[in-house]
Amino acid sequence: LLSTGGKCRVAVEPLVPCRRGTTDESAGSFFRRRFGVEAASCIAQPLLGGIHAGDLDRLSASSVFPQLVDLERRGRSVLLGLRRHAARPAAGGAFRSFPSGMTTLTGAMVAQLPPGTVRLGTLITTMTRHGDRWRVRSADGSTHDADLVVVAVPAHVAAEVLPAVSPDVAASCGMIRxxxxxxxxxxxxxxxxxxxxxxxxxxxxxxxxxxxxxxxxxxxxxxxxxxxxxxxxxxxxxxxxxxxxxxxxxxxxxxxxxxxxxxxxxxxxxxxxxxxxxxxxxxxxQHEVGHLARIREIDARLGALSGVAVAGSGFRAVGIPDVITDARSTARDLLDRWRAR
Ligand SMILES: Cc1cc2nc3c(=O)[nH]c(=O)nc-3n(C[C@H](O)[C@H](O)[C@H](O)COP(=O)(O)OP(=O)(O)OC[C@H]3O[C@@H](n4cnc5c(N)ncnc54)[C@H](O)[C@@H]3O)c2cc1C
The missing domain is CATH 3.90.660.20 (Protoporphyrinogen oxidase, mitochondrial; domain 2)
Known part of the structure; x- marks a missing residue:
């Protein structure tokens, strides 16, 4: 995969000085600095292309591999840190799925809830204030009022749903590519x-x-x-x-x-x-350079309004396990803040 020179460059990573400052940088810049040009193009780009369908030089290092950035910020070698924390291969292989596909997961979640709680195949179009509650309108003209709303659609859809809630948040959502x-x-x-x-x-x-x-x-x-x-x-x-x-x-x-x-x-x-x-x-x-700052701004603006938050892979987490963790903590935070208001 790598030439002898490329392997030597990876091997000297522990000697590479740590970057000062906490400004975000691209995943490409991070990888080239720490592991060299060859490892960046032969290992990092294909892997990130496979996971995020993204471009190494546009994706944010802090967003797509926060653990590696954190190792460097703590003044450590990324290579030695990775070796120390290397996970044992999972018994039965690294890949998990369901024999009948991913709808098994969503179907099981729906089955846990009282009948009628989930309305499938219903497109939401807008969200507005209605008294001290939120009103969510669907494409079929129906409305649903709620105290708390987690907007868990893709960010480009949130950009169309949220203008009446916060034009700034809607604009920020629309900038997530x-x-x-x-x-x-x-x-x-x-x-x-x-x-x-x-x-x-x-x-x-x-x-x-x-x-x-x-x-x-x-x-x-x-x-x-x-x-x-x-x-x-x-x-x-x-x-x-x-x-x-x-x-x-x-x-x-x-x-x-x-x-x-x-x-x-x-x-x-x-x-x-x-x-x-x-x-x-x-x-x-695409969680691009500056993504985390944009998400902090979205969270702060929505946090100033009571009872609304965003969740999902467009915002904080990519991959099903992280999306589930993010959804749980978003819902819990929203509920805690609402109860404490
Ligand atoms: C090709 C591919 C392969 C992947 N492989 C893996 C993998 O192997 N492992 C892994 O962990 N992750 C994988 N992922 C990533 C994973 O699928 C996502 O991170 C995860 O599904 C994101 O969850 P989400 O709920 O944020 O978004 P989504 O799963 O996209 O859910 C958003 C939901 O919003 C709904 N929606 C959209 N517009 C509206 C609207 N107007 N009103 C109401 N609802 C609306 C959509 O129908 C959808 O159900 C893969 C992704 C892709 C594209």
Whole structure:
């Protein structure tokens, strides 16, 4: 992955002086300073591209890897700190999912609540003050009044919902950029794939071999029950901040690009027996340099109004575990402040 020079540069990271000051910097600047140019382009960019669909030089270091920034702020080597805190590999593999997909999680949450509590398929359009409560209006014209509201939609939707609550907050929400991505899922006969598929997938960097597929995983290697015995499912991601145009390519083109890339890489002889595409339009929030300051400002402005907060991946957390933690603490804080008012 890295040249000898690139590895040596990573190895001397403990000798790199710590940055002074607490102003935010890009993830690219942080990585290049600490680990060198090669590690930044061959390791950090592909990994962050895979997780955030983002560009290393736009994402905020404090937002996307706060633990690493914190190690440096405490005057420590990031490399030695990572080694010290390295987690043991989880028993049963690093990946978790549900056999029937992610709606199992939301379905289980709905089932815990009294019937009628959750209204599915209802788009909210605006939110206004109504006496000392909040009024949330839906696209079907219905309204719902509440003492406390957590706005947990994507930030670009919050920008449309919140102008009457706070034009400044709505404007700040609108400045949080999102990028689109798409996936091609191709099912092959396992015997048609000449090279063994070890591990669970790979991410590609722009540095050495241009590859239209940003990240690939073999779902049948990650989880049981994704295909009948003797078949392999490959999933490839397109788009993200560095190549967003490819997320809107026609289905046939995405499928052909994925197949050509994998046929070459894995020595695939046959055609896929099944092919599907999935799209996430404006699905990945970009926590760019200055993001945390913007969120502090949004929180402060909403905190000055009683009973409203924002939550979700556009604001403080990315990834389902962190989004759940953020949602719990946001709801608890809102309730505590309301009770203490
Ligand atoms: C391709 C891809 C792969 C990912 N893989 C992983 C992974 O492997 N592991 C992981 O932890 N995370 C993963 N993530 C990230 C994870 O999905 C998000 O961090 C998480 O879903 C964000 O939760 P959220 O509630 O903030 O936003 P969302 O899950 O986007 O939920 C926002 C909700 O708001 C609703 N909504 C939008 N507009 C309105 C409106 N006007 N009125 C009412 N409702 C509205 C939407 O329908 C949606 O249900 C992935 C993301 C993508 C795009």
């Amino acid at each position: 999102y990028v689109s991505s798409a996936a091609a899922l191709l099912v092959y006969r396992a015997r048609d794939i000449a090279r063994p598929l070890s591990g669970s997938g790979y991410v590609t960097g722009p540095a050495r071999r241009p590859d239209p597929v940003m990240a690939t995983s073999w779902l049948t290697g990650k989880w049981d029950g994704r295909a009948p015995h003797g078949f392999t499912v490959l999933r490839g991601f397109f788009g993200g901040d560095r190549d967003e145009g490819s997320a809107s390519l026609p289905d046939d083109t995405l499928i052909a690009l994925a197949h050509d890339s994998w046929a070459h890489r894995f020595g695939i002889v046959g055609r896929p027996v099944l092919a599907r595409t999935v799209r996430w339009v404006k699905g990945s929030p």
